[in-house]
Amino acid sequence: MRRLALPALFLFVLVIAPRAQQSSAPAWSANLSDIRRVATLIPGRKPLRINVLKFAESHRTKNFSVKGEPATPSVQARTVFQVVYPDGYVMVDAGMDEPMHKQIGRGAEGEPYFAEQAQQVDNALRGARSIVFTHEHGDHITGVIRTPYLAELVPKTVLTRAQVNTLETRPQFPDLKITEEQAARYHIIDYDKYMAFAPGWTLIKAAGHTPGSQMMFITLDSGREYLLIGDAAWHMDGVRKVAGKDAPWIVEDTAAVTDQLRWLNGLLTTEKNLVIVASHDDDEHKELIAKKLLGGRLE
Numbered sequence: 001m002r003r004l005a006l007p008a009l010f011l012f013v014l015v016i017a018p019r020a021q022q023s024s025a026p027a028w029s030a031n032l033s034d035i036r037r038v039a040t041l042i043p044g045r046k047p048l049r050i051n052v053l054k055f056a057e058s059h060r061t062k063n064f065s066v067k068g069e070p071a072t073p074s075v076q077a078r079t080v081f082q083v084v085y086p087d088g089y090v091m092v093d094a095g096m097d098e099p100m101h102k103q104i105g106r107g108a109e110g111e112p113y114f115a116e117q118a119q120q121v122d123n124a125l126r127g128a129r130s131i132v133f134t135h136e137h138g139d140h141i142t143g144v145i146r147t148p149y150l151a152e153l154v155p156k157t158v159l160t161r162a163q164v165n166t167l168e169t170r171p172q173f174p175d176l177k178i179t180e181e182q183a184a185r186y187h188i189i190d191y192d193k194y195m196a197f198a199p200g201w202t203l204i205k206a207a208g209h210t211p212g213s214q215m216m217f218i219t220l221d222s223g224r225e226y227l228l229i230g231d232a233a234w235h236m237d238g239v240r241k242v243a244g245k246d247a248p249w250i251v252e253d254t255a256a257v258t259d260q261l262r263w264l265n266g267l268l269t270t271e272k273n274l275v276i277v278a279s280h281d282d283d284e285h286k287e288l289i290a291k292k293l294l295g296g297r298l299e
């Protein structure tokens with residue numbers, strides 16, 4: 001028996017395993033050690049804190065955000081994030097005006113738009129050193145496409161080539177379409193897998209929810225780590241259960257998103273110092289603000 005077992009094992013490794021590996025090649029992958037190393041490439045003081053602000057809500061039952069969940073009421077927060085450095089701050093996402101809020105709501109009744117908070121978003125964008133985006137959907141990017149402060153915001157708006165491609169060729173809504181000439185006025189970046197963006201900050205390419213989606217790994221001066229995952233999941237239950245969205249109006253690269261959810265789910269158990277933040281998870285934001293892991297207002 002023993003004599004047979006060993007060659008049989010080799011045979012498996014040589015013949016079966018490479019095939020299995022090939023067929024299960026991930027649609028997306030990332031490595032946290034590499035991401036951490038990239039976050040050290042740019043010298044300088046790391047950020048002190050991260051703030052979140054909700055400027056609108058979408059009310060859609062939980063089953064749309066997390067496949068298999070019951071159709072119970074659920075609030076999706078429309079948000080921006082502010083990463084505060086000792087000498088300035090960077091905005092993550094730029095919000096949207098009320099017409100886009102209504103368009104994205106697709107006629108849903110009574111989805112609130114908080115005009116005062118939206119005004120705070122505009123003010124914060126104007127005061128920011130730069131503005132960078134989790135992805136190119138209207139609720140995240142309209143604030144730098146259709147805004148009275150366009151001329152002021154465009155030169156410090158950092159878009160990836162993939163985000164620009166979507167906006168030029170197949171934007172989520174016709175209102176978001178920009179021409180090549182308009183695109184050229186923005187600060188366009190491109191990178192392969194990871195990019196050092198600022199001290200303590202790595203951009204992670206994460207096409208899936210949209211072609212231009214990226215996650216943001218941010219280490220604070222305190223050592224606390226954050227991963228802003230944008231819309232990879234609309235609710236953290238999607239990460240906890242490795243369950244994607246079930247929203248017919250969204251076209252995603254499902255294989256890539258599933259790989260992202262699997263990776264994030266693994267991090268939940270192994271990385272106790274890492275705070276994973278989903279852009280629209282109102283329940284999570286409330287909890288993180290209460291624990292002082294996120295600031296609840298812009299500064």
Ligand SMILES: [Zn+2]
Nearest residue numbers: 137139140231
């Ligand atoms: Zn979104």
